[in-house]
Amino acid sequence: MGAVKTKRMPRAVREQQMLDAAVRTFGQRGYTAASMDDIAELAGVSKPLVYLYLNSKDDLFATCVRREATALVAAVRAGVRTGPPADRQLWDGLLAFFTHTAEHPDGWSVLHLHARTHGEVFAAEVTAMRAEIVAFVTHLIGDAARAAHHDPDLPDHDVAGLAEALVGAAESLATWANATPGVTARQAAATLMNFAWAGLGDLMAGRAWSPPPV
Template sequence: MREQQMLDAAVQIFGRRGYMAASMDEIAELAGVSKPLVYLYLNSKEDLFTACIRREAAALSEAVRAGVRTELPADRQLWDGLLAFFAHTSEHPDAWSVLHLQARTHGEPFAAEVAAMRAEIVAFVNRLVAVAAREAHHDPDLTEDEVAGLAQALVGAAESLAAWANATPGVTARQAAATLMNFAWAGLGNLMQGHHWTPSEQDA
């Protein structure tokens, strides 16, 4: 309970000030506890930062997983997953800044924590693309490497778009998800022809 409070404060300060500039004094003050208590619970600034990364990586993975129902068609799963991802990153911009920016900018041990979460999300998307290819009845002509590459491309696109959406006033989670869904599902060629992806009737 108290630890959660400290982590809440730490994510906010790390996300807004950056890892280097964040001070343990400020984190303790925002959490409403003494600085010795923060050290007692979390040991050091590095350990506190690592605990933040782990908690926020787990929360993001969980949010995406909870948003997707695997019994639905692949395009619907992708849409739900994207919506859950962008909703979470826009509702927790400090957490996203910690994961996407701070954790990757301050040394390899922190970067490795994020890389592990990323690998999980890539594996999840990989399965989704593979299932979609099987569902399509046609011989989809996609090799294992192509499926893996598509999963990497999709995750990279989502990360890049989330950072941009959080930094751009007026762009909602839904708009970011719709932009990426159209890009991923329909492709630029179709978009240029005015063909957009739309959720099916049942989803209204």
């Protein structure tokens, strides 16, 4: 096989092209099975160029983890507007989360499956991302949780626990939704919204929370 020919382009653009290829490869094959040759071929560049731009395989994977984590947090934050009722803010946050993970399934696999299990350094990156999301959700659902429980004095640690539970459920549901044909981001968000907002009792009694009109 001859050398890969590359077109001259700005470094930043070329680097993002390589990262896109790396996320796709790591997401679909995992860290161990992914090779720098595969990543270079998918990016349309030579392997030496990948090493020149992004150093080692570990450095490349760490960069992918950080990029995908930053993008996910930004997407959730951008999806929530201040002003609407508490249930609408929670809905908007969940919908933003599931929309992003559905649109970037390889990035989600890198974060939720591969980075957690490959090594302590990578797991720490995901832990930091998760802590940021939990902190944001804790703030986001504080009023929602108190309203749902009709308790204006609901302790902060209870709100934090609800946030942890909600984020954990969202993570698992996102992985399931991406692996299940026909499940949309909106359906996944509505499923979790019913569980979190309406409560199991209301849900079982047929009093399900309904998403706002499109």
